[in-house]
Amino acid sequence: MNRSVPPPTLTAVLPLAAATPTVTSVSPTSGSTAGGTQVTVTGAGFTGATGVRFGATQSPSFTVNSDTQITATAPVGSGTVQVTVTTPAGTSNQFVTFTYVTAPVPVLSSVSPGSGPASGGTVVLLSGSGFSGATAVRFGGVSAAFSVVSGSQITATAPAGSGTVQVTVTTPGGTSNGVSFTYVSVPVPVLSSVSPGSGPASGGTVVSLSGSGFSGATAVRFGGVSAAFSVVSGSQITATAPAGSGTVQVTVTTPGGTSNGVSFTYVSAPVPVLTSVAPNSGPAAGGTTVTLTGAGLATTTAVRFGATPATSFTVVSDTHVTAVAPAGTGTVQITATTPGGTSNGLSYTYSGAPALSGISPNQGSTSGGNTVTLTGTNLTGATAVLFGATPATSVTVVSPTQITAVVPAATAGPVDVTVITPGGTSTLPKAYFYVSPPVLLGVAPLSGGNTVTLTGTHLIEATAVRFGATAATSFTVVSDTQITAVVPAGAAGPVQVTVTTVGGTSNPVSYTYLAAPNVTTLVPNQGPTSGGSTVTLTGTNFAQTTTVLFGAVPTGFTVVSDTHLVADVPAGVAGPVAITLTSPGGTSAPTTYTRVASPGI
Numbered sequence: 001m002n003r004s005v006p007p008p009t010l011t012a013v014l015p016l017a018a019a020t021p022t023v024t025s026v027s028p029t030s031g032s033t034a035g036g037t038q039v040t041v042t043g044a045g046f047t048g049a050t051g052v053r054f055g056a057t058q059s060p061s062f063t064v065n066s067d068t069q070i071t072a073t074a075p076v077g078s079g080t081v082q083v084t085v086t087t088p089a090g091t092s093n094q095f096v097t098f099t100y101v102t103a104p105v106p107v108l109s110s111v112s113p114g115s116g117p118a119s120g121g122t123v124v125l126l127s128g129s130g131f132s133g134a135t136a137v138r139f140g141g142v143s144a145a146f147s148v149v150s151g152s153q154i155t156a157t158a159p160a161g162s163g164t165v166q167v168t169v170t171t172p173g174g175t176s177n178g179v180s181f182t183y184v185s186v187p188v189p190v191l192s193s194v195s196p197g198s199g200p201a202s203g204g205t206v207v208s209l210s211g212s213g214f215s216g217a218t219a220v221r222f223g224g225v226s227a228a229f230s231v232v233s234g235s236q237i238t239a240t241a242p243a244g245s246g247t248v249q250v251t252v253t254t255p256g257g258t259s260n261g262v263s264f265t266y267v268s269a270p271v272p273v274l275t276s277v278a279p280n281s282g283p284a285a286g287g288t289t290v291t292l293t294g295a296g297l298a299t300t301t302a303v304r305f306g307a308t309p310a311t312s313f314t315v316v317s318d319t320h321v322t323a324v325a326p327a328g329t330g331t332v333q334i335t336a337t338t339p340g341g342t343s344n345g346l347s348y349t350y351s352g353a354p355a356l357s358g359i360s361p362n363q364g365s366t367s368g369g370n371t372v373t374l375t376g377t378n379l380t381g382a383t384a385v386l387f388g389a390t391p392a393t394s395v396t397v398v399s400p401t402q403i404t405a406v407v408p409a410a411t412a413g414p415v416d417v418t419v420i421t422p423g424g425t426s427t428l429p430k431a432y433f434y435v436s437p438p439v440l441l442g443v444a445p446l447s448g449g450n451t452v453t454l455t456g457t458h459l460i461e462a463t464a465v466r467f468g469a470t471a472a473t474s475f476t477v478v479s480d481t482q483i484t485a486v487v488p489a490g491a492a493g494p495v496q497v498t499v500t501t502v503g504g505t506s507n508p509v510s511y512t513y514l515a516a517p518n519v520t521t522l523v524p525n526q527g528p529t530s531g532g533s534t535v536t537l538t539g540t541n542f543a544q545t546t547t548v549l550f551g552a553v554p555t556g557f558t559v560v561s562d563t564h565l566v567a568d569v570p571a572g573v574a575g576p577v578a579i580t581l582t583s584p585g586g587t588s589a590p591t592t593y594t595r596v597a598s599p600g601i
Contacts, residue, residue, distance in 0.1 A: 019044070021045035031101065032102075032172050033100045034172035034173075036073060040070075043085065043092065045087060047087070048087050049062070049064050049086065050087060050088065052084070053086070055077060102173070103173030106129065106131055106174070106175070110126075111179050114180065116182075118161060118183040118184070118255075119216075120160035121216075122157070123158075124155070126146075131148055131153065132151045133171050137154060137170075142159045162183045163183055165180070165181055167181045189213035191261070191262050195301075198265040198267050199340075201243060201244060201245050201266045202271070206238060206241075206307075208309075209250065214231055214252060215231065220237060220251070221253070222250055241266075249264075250264045269299070270296045272294060272336045278291050280348055282422050282423075283350070290323055291320060291321075292346075293319060297338070298315060299339055300336050302337040303323040304337070329350050332349075351424075354421045355426050357375050360375075370407050371404055374402070385418070392405035393408050410434050415431075415434065435461060438504070439457045442454070442509060443497050447512035447544075450486060453484050457481055459480055462475065462499050473485075495511055514586075515541045516587060518539045522592075526593065529598070537566075537567060538564055542562050543559060547581070549579070550570055550579055551577045551578060575594065575595060577594075
């Protein structure tokens with residue numbers, strides 16, 4: 001039977017509708033009525049956002065950071081408004097609000113400094129309140145470059161001007177009150193001297209210019225040639241002479257004008273050469289006398305450590321100058337200046353004062369010879385380490401923070417430890433203790449025995465007790481004069497016992513390991529069960545015998561010699577029994593004795 005099959009049914013698959021955006025929070029929740037606040041909107045479904053509104057007003061700009069975050073600029077507004085996000089799927093409808101607040105008019109309380117040159121350029125600190133969001137700073141009617149440091153501080157650069165003007169700050173809240181700033185006329189600089197007054201035609205001489213009105217200098221010229229320079233203060237400039245010839249006028253130019261001229265003479269003379277300086281380091285406080293060696297030094301007019309003149313200097317010859325280092329820091333170049341110019345530089349290092357912080361180990365033998373590690377700072381260049389008043393046998397500078405030193409010999413007791421560097425000295429009071437070496441007077445017993453007592457002096461710091469080369473099984477320091485030690489195993493015969501402390505190793509005392517008894521013959525080797533008889537044992541190492549056992553039964557005995565012993569036979573059951581001898585050297589191997597029962601009647 002045929003049945004018709006219905007045609008298949010097709011079902012259309014439609015895309016899911018996008019979810020309406022949801023706003024969960026805004027940050028910050030308030031801002032100026034003038035708008036411009038950057039607000040972070042958090043929620044969901046923000047992808048493809050087409051608008052962000054604060055109330056009914058569209059944000060002037062916004063950025064979709066992700067599907068859950070938008071950054072928007074608040075428009076101008078007032079009161080509390082709802083923030084909404086619109087996408088093709090719709091507009092959010094959560095009541096998340098943003099409140100417009102009225103920004104306060106800024107208040108300017110002071111400007112510092114209150115004056116500056118008419119050419120402008122003075123950096124002025126403005127103090128007050130309500131500066132956040134500042135849009136302008138004006139000196140009179142002239143705008144100034146500025147930076148808002150905080151709601152209460154602004155730094156601004158004064159523009160050019162004249163007379164006394166009012167400084168104001170403008171924010172979205174309005175324009176502040178004015179505070180006076182006075183433009184002053186800058187005096188013409190006066191040049192009184194240049195030193196040295198001459199130098200080589202090739203230039204390069206570092207010259208010190210003295211006078212007044214140098215602040216804000218814009219140029220130094222040798223004749224009509226500009227020179228590199230640095231304003232040290234209002235009364236001093238250092239300048240490097242350019243190449244030139246003859247005698248020229250040196251002048252200084254500032255916003256106040258150009259100074260009078262002072263002569264500088266270019267001369268044909270060899271430039272001095274420095275080849276060595278000794279010593280090449282010293283303390284930061286200065287005062288070190290150094291010897292400069294080189295050529296062309298006879299007419300030296302200046303010695304400088306970096307840019308700082310030497311405290312004093314003496315020309316010894318054309319090849320030697322001595323100079324006293326001024327105070328300074330770090331590594332600087334020493335130069336010598338003559339009419340022929342300024343020499344090459346040689347390095348001189350100002351060392352900070354050393355500071356010791358620790359020593360390890362902090363004790364050792366009075367005989368010295370052990371190595372210790374000193375830690376601290378500024379230890380580079382250390383020339384000596386003193387233990388009390390005695391120099392270390394040797395010193396090695398490992399790093400600026402570590403030194404190793406070999407301790408010299410000294411008497412027992414604590415001493416100061418001092419390090420000496422070019423930067424000074426540092427002392428750790430009573431930081432190292434010299435310990436007397438131990439002295440052994442005796443050991444008891446002298447032989448055998450598992451535990452012995454050692455007597456002597458300076459034993460309290462014991463770190464080891466040895467029997468020959470073998471460490472004691474254990475030991476206990478009873479006092480500075482007594483130690484008990486458990487004897488380790490060893491071969492029969494004498495050994496030297498020593499005690500080691502941080503003060504060294506003691507003299508040896510003799511201790512004898514005893515051999516265990518050894519039985520070779522037993523006469524008679526049998527007897528009645530009633531006992532009462534004696535047996536003679538022959539062998540070796542009988543002298544220290546302490547116990548004779550028949551099985552587990554001790555019996556009386558007499559040591560005849562180291563090779564003979566007579567023992568009483570105790571009663572016992574018929575059959576064999578083991579005889580053993582025990583001494584401090586151990587227990588002998590068993591020897592068999594047989595008890596024989598009496599015959600029956």
